[in-house]
Amino acid sequence: MTSLPNSTASRDIAYHLHPYTNARKHEAEGPLVIVKGKGVHVYDEQGQAYIEGMAGLWSTSLGFGEERLVEAATKQLRELPYYHTFNHKVSTPSVDLAEKLIEIAPVKMSKVAFANSGSEANDSVVKFVWYYNNALGRPEKKKIISRIKGYHGVTVASGSLTGLPANHADFDLPIANILHTSCPHHYRFGLEGENEEDFATRMAADLEKMILDEGPDTVAAFIAEPVMGAGGVIVPPATYWAKVQAVLTKYDVLLIADEVICGFGRTGQSFGSVTFDIKPDIMVLAKALSSSYLPISAVMIADKVYQAIADNSAKIGTFGHGYTYAGNPVSAAVALETLKIYEERNLFDHAGRVGAQLQAGLRKFAERPFVGEVRGVGLIGAIELVADKATKATFDPVGKVGAYLVTRAQAHGVILRNLGDSIAFSPPLIITEDQVTDMLARFAKALEETEDLMAQEAAASTD
Structure with a gap:
């Protein structure tokens, strides 16, 4: 690559470490x-x-x-550019957004916790699941099963949930209590003569075997994207989700739907959970929540999860989790306007x-x-x-x-x-x-x- 001194490209090469990029190749080719x-x-x-x-x-x-999102951000910046949600405090847009998300959720949810990215949201989910089982007096029920080729983020915990080798190599991941079951890609992993439904049966059996091998009393949750994104856009085979959900119900394992990519219309319906008839206990949202105009993500939890968390926070005296920018009023205002546009158009x-x-x-x-x-x-x-x-x-x-x-x-x-x-x-x-x-x-x-x-x-x- 050739570029002028002090050009954006030259300065980028000089100062910027890029995600998902071969750094040496970037030095030669630039952005x-x-x-x-x-x-x-x-x-x-x-x-x-x-x-x-x-x-x-x-x-x-x-x-x-999209000018309406620019206007929503500008208006909120002038009124209240920042406030937090710690210690019984809140801004109006974050309350409005939480209320709207509960209203449009594909299954009945109880509460919303905000974060700033899908990675942060999934990292929070790991903590919520562990906290939930401690609250219920089940300290051994902590393992979370993800899938090979699944993608759930890049923090230490969410990067462990991700099932891609490059996300683990030399980062010392995955951490303990994170497991990966079979990838439901029929084209690539189906046996000769095995149709989609038979393949789905085998995938559910693989999951059940993992739960039994680990011990059902140690397995807390299963996390999955309705359609796998970064793992290769893998659409689940016919009957997969029905069979997987039956296994999870049998062993009292929470279902976490990672809707970071699929949520808000990507699958041609409101959520991937609607497209594939998924009934999650926890949902993770980001990306299209604000059309990515500003960073924001959300975790929605079912009432049984909330009640246990709430009881434990009363026992301890606080729920010791949160982010400085969680529920940022500007991001929340933009997300609310985004949801309005989806509906109106x-x-x-x-x-x-x-x-x-x-x-x-x-x-x-x-x-x-x-x-x-x-x-x-x-x-x-x-x-x-x-x-x-x-x-x-x-x-x-x-x-x-x-x-x-x-x-x-x-x-x-x-x-x-x-x-x-x-x-x-x-x-x-x-x-x-x-x-x-x-x-x-x-x-x-x-x-x-x-x-x-x-x-x-x-x-x-x-x-």
Whole structure:
């Protein structure tokens, strides 16, 4: 990369440590500097427009430049820019938001605890689950089961819940009492001749065996995304959630639905829990809660969880948990306005309609030579690239081909994300049918160029 001295790119290389980035590679290549956004598009320093096919990080649901959110933030900044929720104090927007979230929750919930990110919220959940079982006099019931390829954040606890090797390597994770059960990806892990329902039965059996092996009296909770996001956009196989929930009920294991990606329309309905008929005891929300205009997340808990926590706080004298910025009035005001816009514009229904077009468009690539599986629901999807369609063999090294493809897609003006050779799509909910068509056309050009490269490399290897 070449850049002028003191340019944004040069200063970024000099001073900024990036998440999810090869630091040495970044020193050589530098960043794409985004300076403006409007609707589903973002713009770089040279004025080049890109369709933001990932809504930032699965999250900018209303796109860029939504004036109502700017106005909501500005108004609240003038009235009360900050207040906390410690020691019996609160601001009006945080109360209003808690009330609204309880109102729209897909199952009956009792209370809302705010945080600033999905990672923080899931970290809080680990503490809540442990505190809850201590309150009930069950000090051994502390283990939390996540899933291989699940994603729940990057703090010490939430990073432990995450089931991806790169999130554990050399961070000394996972911590104790965090376990990982089988990944419910039928295409990748189904046995020969095993249909989705039989595969789901086996996944539930794997979970039950883990609970029994560990001892039901030691297993406190199971956490999962309705659709797995960063693990590759993995849609659960038919009957999976019904069978898993039956196991959890049998052994008195709390169900935590991580709705950080799926919540607020991403699956074409209000929550992923609605799409897949999930009945959680705890729900975790973030990202689209404020369309990512300001940091905010929320944990919703069922009444049985709240009552135990409340009794224990009375016993101890306080509930010793919280964040300086939790329930920040500006973030809460923006989140409230975001929820109003979803309702007024019927954006969840819109996401379902346009999502059907996206899914149909993605599936047109299924016959391409290096496409192994196309999957998704609503406005979230992925195309998995493979070296051999018949055997499902992966590329070596995994991720290199997908990285090339998303680089070519960016050159054609669409930003996507490579997840180990699965190319993810998660555009803003406001995307139109014409924009979906445009996005897929740009992706098609990048896929053709990737196929050409693979053909050239195959020819060279036979010379």
